[in-house]
Amino acid sequence: MSHNLKIRFEGIATDKNGHITDRIIIEKDLILRNLLCEAKQLLFSPAVVAADGMKDVLGSATNTIAVASSLRGMQGSGVTAETSADFRIQTPLYTAPDAVSVGNVTLGAGNQVTLAFTSAHTYAGGATVTEAGLAYCGGSTVTYLTAGNIQATRDTFAGVVIGAGGTFTSTYTFTVN
Numbered sequence: 001m002s003h004n005l006k007i008r009f010e011g012i013a014t015d016k017n018g019h020i021t022d023r024i025i026i027e028k029d030l031i032l033r034n035l036l037c038e039a040k041q042l043l044f045s046p047a048v049v050a051a052d053g054m055k056d057v058l059g060s061a062t063n064t065i066a067v068a069s070s071l072r073g074m075q076g077s078g079v080t081a082e083t084s085a086d087f088r089i090q091t092p093l094y095t096a097p098d099a100v101s102v103g104n105v106t107l108g109a110g111n112q113v114t115l116a117f118t119s120a121h122t123y124a125g126g127a128t129v130t131e132a133g134l135a136y137c138g139g140s141t142v143t144y145l146t147a148g149n150i151q152a153t154r155d156t157f158a159g160v161v162i163g164a165g166g167t168f169t170s171t172y173t174f175t176v177n
Helices: 033-044
Strands: 005-014 020-028 070-076 113-123 127-137 149-151 155-162 166-176
Touching: 005 127, 005 155, 020 155, 033 149, 070 113, 070 166, 113 127, 127 166, 155 166
Parallel strands: none
Antiparallel strands: 005 020, 005 166, 070 127, 113 166, 127 149, 127 155
């Protein structure tokens, strides 16, 4: 019996009136190294070591994720494809990471279990979003590029144009089967 962890990213662009203007869905099984380091730390105490290769968003090697860290969303305009060794949003579009709402753990078909995380950002002057992700902010929730902020997911996609006053909502759904 094999078990799989899948990550589904859904990005929804809305105009200033709340009408959907674009939608993107990415389903894959690419897991960032930092996400597994976080799982290791949570499941087995603070046991992340240098050999695990975890880096914060400044590219500095780190062995811990602050216990009080909060999960935040971030969007950017970078175009370099994501890899399992990613440690940050390539080109952040703003400074402070967005608050994330955490869904409930739900049961699906068979032995499937899912958990969703959603964040949104409104662009006063508009923007083109090409990347999004989740970060554990143990350093600062006011400034994304701060030591101790650990990127957990990152996805790149064709540019989604957000008009002035429009919002881009990111939802990451983790499914274990």
